[in-house]
Amino acid sequence: MARRGPLHSAARAARAGFTLIEMMMALTVVTIILIATAASLQREADSVSDLQRITYAERLIQELFGKIEQRLEFGRGFVPETTLNASLGSANTASALLADIAGFPNTGMMVIDAGTALEERVAYDDLDIAGNAVITLQRAQRGTSGYTHPATSIVLWEGTAQPIEDQVAPPAGTFDGTTDDLRGNIFYRGDGVGFSYQVPVDPARTGSFVTATGVRWGARVGGQDVEDGAAALVYVPVGQVTETEQDFDINNDGDLLDTFDLGRIVERAWDGNDTANGTSRTDLIAPIILQEADDYGSDLDGDGLEDPMFLWTPESGRLRLRLFALVGDLSGREVIRRFETVLYLRNGSTDE
Amino acid sequence: MPHRFAPCPGQDQSSTRARSKRGGFTLLEVLITASVLLVGLLAMTSTSVVVNSLRRNASDQQRAQAALQAIVEDLHATAREADDDATLWAGEVLAVYGVGGTPGNQIAVAGLDAWQGAPSVATVQIVTDETTTDAALGVALGMPRDLDGDGAATSNDVTGGASLLPAVVQLRWTGSTGQHELTQVVYLLRY
Numbered sequence: 134m135a136r137r138g139p140l141h142s143a144a145r146a147a148r149a150g151f152t153l154i155e156m157m158m159a160l161t162v163v164t165i166i167l168i169a170t171a172a173s174l175q176r177e178a179d180s181v182s183d184l185q186r187i188t189y190a191e192r193l194i195q196e197l198f199g200k201i202e203q204r205l206e207f208g209r210g211f212v213p214e215t216t217l218n219a220s221l222g223s224a225n226t227a228s229a230l231l232a233d234i235a236g237f238p239n240t241g242m243m244v245i246d247a248g249t250a251l252e253e254r255v256a257y258d259d260l261d262i263a264g265n266a267v268i269t270l271q272r273a274q275r276g277t278s279g280y281t282h283p284a285t286s287i288v289l290w291e292g293t294a295q296p297i298e299d300q301v302a303p304p305a306g307t308f309d310g311t312t313d314d315l316r317g318n319i320f321y322r323g324d325g326v327g328f329s330y331q332v333p334v335d336p337a338r339t340g341s342f343v344t345a346t347g348v349r350w351g352a353r354v355g356g357q358d359v360e361d362g363a364a365a366l367v368y369v370p371v372g373q374v375t376e377t378e379q380d381f382d383i384n385n386d387g388d389l390l391d392t393f394d395l396g397r398i399v400e401r402a403w404d405g406n407d408t409a410n411g412t413s414r415t416d417l418i419a420p421i422i423l424q425e426a427d428d429y430g431s432d433l434d435g436d437g438l439e440d441p442m443f444l445w446t447p448e449s450g451r452l453r454l455r456l457f458a459l460v461g462d463l464s465g466r467e468v469i470r471r472f473e474t475v476l477y478l479r480n481g482s483t484d485e
Numbered sequence: 486m487p488h489r490f491a492p493c494p495g496q497d498q499s500s501t502r503a504r505s506k507r508g509g510f511t512l513l514e515v516l517i518t519a520s521v522l523l524v525g526l527l528a529m530t531s532t533s534v535v536v537n538s539l540r541r542n543a544s545d546q547q548r549a550q551a552a553l554q555a556i557v558e559d560l561h562a563t564a565r566e567a568d569d570d571a572t573l574w575a576g577e578v579l580a581v582y583g584v585g586g587t588p589g590n591q592i593a594v595a596g597l598d599a600w601q602g603a604p605s606v607a608t609v610q611i612v613t614d615e616t617t618t619d620a621a622l623g624v625a626l627g628m629p630r631d632l633d634g635d636g637a638a639t640s641n642d643v644t645g646g647a648s649l650l651p652a653v654v655q656l657r658w659t660g661s662t663g664q665h666e667l668t669q670v671v672y673l674l675r676y
Binding site: 151155158159162163166170173174177178180181184185187188191195198315316317446448449450451471472473474475476477479481 | 509510511512515516519522523526527529530533534536537540541543544547548551554555556558559561562563565566581587588592595
């Protein structure tokens with residue numbers, strides 16, 4: 134084979150650059166590399182962004198769980214279930230007399246005659262503790278109608294969800310939903326959007342929560358320990374999102390028709406002798422918690438089972454927390470994450 | 486002072502002349518440049534992959550810790566809810582967290598993958614044999630010990646009379662950087 138070196142070099146030098154084919158080949162190689170790298174970087178950036186949002190939401194929720202655990206560690210939970218002490222007319226917006234208002238927050242929503250044809254949700258603005266009444270009522274809330282309720286009608290605070298006694302085959306109307314749990318499916322009553330409780334307090338700073346008669350129970354109201362005070366963790370909506378606007382099936386139920394409240398968990402505390410002596414409110418998390426509007430506690434992950442936020446079992450001191458957080462949107466899609474934990478209240482319930 | 490980058494006489498002028506005569510890059514030069522660029526971009530991508538993997542690991546770890554805490558708290562609640570009769574208590578706890586119970590002693594954790602060949606991410610082992618040792622269990626539980634309050638650690642099964650039940654909760658999951666494990670020991674008390 135002839136030696137081509139010098140002649141070839143000379144020809145190349147004379148050519149002064151590369152040919153169109155060489156240039157096209159080089160450009161093609163470089164373009165492919167650039168496109169592949171850009172696509173890879175974009176995918177990674179999306180993934181990192183997704184993870185960052187989720188990590189941020191996880192941190193917020195873990196902080197919330199930490200705050201709740203800190204508050205409830207030595208606490209005891211209420212079972213806010215009672216009866217009307219006098220009949221409540223359908224147009225009465227002044228007050229409702231209850232047999233016992235323990236555990237009902239200073240402002241909130243009650244459910245009267247749950248599971249019956251007379252079921253009505255009634256919001257109230259304050260408590261008359263001495264008179265055992267909730268006052269300043271807004272009737273027929275959350276899609277219910279106003280009815281006249283006879284005395285002895287059962288009244289629940291909508292916040293607490295509790296397993297019902299019959300877990301085998303409860304008749305319709307005796308429960309509000311079924312939720313999946315570590316212990317299998319549980320039939321429960323209530324919406325599960327809150328939990329009321331008391332903690333040991335030491336108002337006089339004696340260094341002890343205990344008196345000769347037992348533990349001094351109460352709550353921190355406005356930063357002060359108040360004996361006989363009480364507190365509640367409640368879901369408070371701040372805004373709304375709709376599936377139509379987001380073009381995203383948030384609760385995975387196969388349609389884009391639902392509207393959701395976006396809210397936060399708030400701690401309300403009040404003086405248990407008279408709310409005029411003091412109430413306080415502390416926001417525990419940014420408004421990233423989802424609930425279906427007008428259907429609190431409903432299924433949010435499309436598994437066909439309800440998802441109450443607070444499921445309280447007084448007999449065991451077990452409080453299950455389940456939250457769905459709207460983490461943000463990524464590439465036009467909402468990212469929703471479910472967070473769950475179980476807390477054990479060593480002091481059980483006020484009913485014991 | 487002469488200019489710092491002034492060409493040396495002869496050599497640089499001829500080199501410049503040759504380059505201007507060539508008037509472009511060779512294919513080899515372009516490919517070398519592209520390769521250098523590619524290596525740089527790949528390094529960036531791999532850094533991003535590593536960061537991503539670390540974030541995912543942290544997220545898995547947080548999820549595992551939350552699940553572990555939930556199981557431990559639920560064990561306490563189960564122990565509290567069980568019948569306080571000594572002959573029934575341990576049996577009722579085992580009916581929940583023993584083999585065949587609900588949730589049982591093998592529990593799935595959403596979002597975490599079990600170790601290869603393992604039936605689940607979380608396992609709960611409730612110790613009912615007073616004579617078993619820490620070495621046999623692989624954790625520091627203070628075993629053997631008296632669990633039924635009879636003053637001796639000789640019973641092989643205290644299910645019919647336990648006052649104290651040690652339990653070991655383990656979470657084993659496979660993450661993006663390999664296998665991970667969390668273990669917590671808990672003592673269940675009969676109320």
